[in-house]
Amino acid sequence: MKTSHIILLVIIAVAIGVIISTTGDASQYVSFKEAYQMSKDGDDDKVHVVGKLKKAPDGTIVGMFYNPIINPNRFEFILVDNNKEEHPVIYQNAKPQDFDKSEQVVIVGNVKGNVFVADEILMKCPSKYEEKEVKASL
């Protein structure tokens, strides 16, 4: 066997390793139902859940709690996922700026005990990048 063949084999082996690890590390977009089911089954993989903030009919956000005076590193809110299922979410960090204005929220984390603990929050804000309206000053 030639040296170059050995090198080639090693490269292929590493490349396969890369693919396997990428598949293994990949997360999934799931609903709350699936996330809770996973926790029941003892699966603590981190997942993505897409949803909206719970709002009262007048548009105010319901169930959001952040008091930095007591603890700047604890933020709680209620997320309604795309199947209209709602659950409390805990984020052990400062409340993200502009959180109230977000149109859609993606949380990354898993269910611990009975609450979803988010490690990361991604927000989709309505005005991001493209101004959709002209403030007409006639």
Next chain:
Amino acid sequence: MFDLAIGDFGHLFVIISFISSLIATIAYFKASQANPLYNQNNSKDFISWRNFARWTYFLHAFSVFGVVVSLFSLIYGHHYEYHYAWSHSSNSLPWYYMISCFWEGQEGSFLLWIFWHVLLGLILIKVNKTWEAPLMAVFCLVQTFLASMIIGVVIPVLEIKIGSSPFILLKDYMGNLPVYSINPNFIPKDGTGLNPLLQNYWMVIHPPTLFLGFAATIVPFAYMMAGLWQKQYKEWVRPALPWALFASVVLGTGILMGGYWAYETLNFGGYWNWDPVENAVFVPWLILIACIHTMIIYRNNSSALVMSIILVAAMYILILYSTFLTRSGILGESSVHSFTDLGLSGQLFIYLMTFIALVIFLISKTWKNIPKTDKDLSIYTRDFWIFIGVATLCVAAFQIITTTSFPVYNAIGRSFGLKWNIAAPPDQEAHYSFWQIGFAILIAFLSGIGQFFWWQKIDSKKLWNSIAVPIILAFLITSIILISGPIGWTDIKIERPSYILLLLFSLFSLFSNISIFFSVIKNNYRLAGGAIAHIGVALMLIGILYSSGFSKTISLNSSGLLYSKQLSNEQNAENILLFRNDPQRMKEFSLKYKGSRLEAKGYPDYLNKDYLIQLENPELVVTRKDVVYDGEVYYKKGDTIKISPENTYYEVEYTKNGKDTFNLFPRLQKNKKMGSIASPDIKRFAGRDLYSHLSMVPVEDEEREWSETEEYKVRQGDTIFINDYITILDEMERLTSLPAIKLAPEDIAVRAHIRILGKEGKNFSLHPVYVIKISEGNMVGIVPDVNEDLGIRVALLNIDPKTETFTLGVNTSQKDYIILKVVEKPLINLLWLGTFLLVIGMTMAIVRRYQEFKKMRDKGQEV
């Protein structure tokens, strides 16, 4: 009135530039066929085709300049009837940021890319004697595809839109606005402005640099394609090499400038975030570096030649792929950089696929003619070590692109009707680091050892002789560093085996290359580029290892309170709460938040917001005190000052070990396009950076919640209690002038002097004002005063002259505070220093390789 002429000219130039580059492609193709490189005849046919092609290219160049000038005059002249000017510029923007407006939008950034291509093409025509025709044929083909992206034409029958023109009228872009039904000639008075986040000098130089790097990658690719086509399988490498080096140095600098900007401006906490767009550019750069290495040794090794061909092709395909990722909208929300979809995704996909097909076709057609070898590699040759290094770079690139392409997999799955919902790894940093640290260790090792083989064919004895010293030094210093943590010399303890290995091999590479540098420079300093570049790489690796691997959040919550019963609090207590003027300890620092600040153009310091009165125009404030800096009075009491309203700075005083004091001003930007954005402020020490950014600030004044007003009727000298603080009305004062309010002689203005006795003997004073404008029919004006330290607002509500009593209205609120995250980044300066050396080393290599090319060209041995 709409100024239609500029847009019409611009659009005409766009169309000319597209057609002329298409014609130039054909003409250069014809010229190459009339005069193939392997059988040069310089026939009349060739000369006429070549001259025609040249002139068409010059026309193309002229029209591209025309497009650039037209677009710039739209922006510069505030022609808001055009969408591009309206959405990227505004009246108050200084001229140097108008340059940035140019490439803020997708069309403009394509134009920037096209513009660099034009310049590079002109240089290529100038410097090449024989390569011009086939080279420029490939070049112009790419250029045609690029020009089609901004052409903005609809094919009549098929209703297919090609490209997106930057010269669209606002009316055509958003024609359904109600304004236009009232006034079809409506022109906005001001634009929406350049994203304030980009109003930063880095954003003036980073995009052009990056795009120049992007554009320059076409040169090695075009040489390679021309070489295969013209049966010059080997000869294309020499002229392509200096350009490959040039592209990699410019692209690399561009990438790092972006990282540096992100470090200074965004709150990622670092210079590299594994953002899909960063990755998409970094991957072709890695491949470019790999192919530079094989291109250097192609002459004696046919395997290296085959690899060079494949790698150059792969590199350019990856450039096109990254363009597709960034601009098709496929990344969606997963990146900060991605442009919105302009409906170009189909076109971009065709662009990518065309070149993939072309490359595969050309390589497979010529495959049997490309020289190859059956010779096996010996471990004691430089080629062996270079191949391992190249393989490492390629696998590293493969790993990054595999993970970056997640949105693409979902899109592919969906196009086959599958419901794919895979998402990127939740802990991206851990995922990438797991692999990339391994590759970095290998690269450090190889760049150390490979250099010894570079300069001589070495047998094992000679090798050991030359690497003994670097190995001993590396082991020695690594051991000292390892024990210095536990015995308390530093607070960095290196425990992970992967970190130890990376440190060891980076040091080995550093010392090896330093020793190579000294032995090379004795003979010919021109050849030292490689050694310098590799010293740079070694320093960068050490800088990255420390600044990222040992980046430490020092704003840990030290109050000792366990906030949550449900969850352990260890992992995420990274933010510290600072009340105004209430110092908190944090490691060896004492931190004091001193209040919010604003900046004004022409004033070198920050303005204290407490002394400013906001006027209706958000850009204007009136000062209640003289503004003095360094003995010079910049603004007098009552002056109106023009500020930048979107940025608020929060002054935090750091006192180190009770002695040295410095202030940092982390920023919060109210960004109309992106919401609130926190930017850090960085204190740079030689050995580390102290990186501070806001995690949260209380709501703005208008949204603030105050308690219900409590009223107190008092006389001068009376004492009341507000929030348990003793509060004394010391005296009343009649005023003759007020900032921000004009007083007539008969008007009455009274100011109360109120003293609040705070904790620990600290007193605060408040000065609410009461005005009766007799000149305007006894109109009453009340100007309350707020003390942010205590969260108390006092207004003078009424004056009863008979009883000499004054009515005070008191509200209380949350005390002013900020939440801060402070991170320490050790040895980050090594990263910047290493980058600098890498650029110097590679620039030296460019000069050397270009001189080689010129020498051969002038001998008439270009091919």
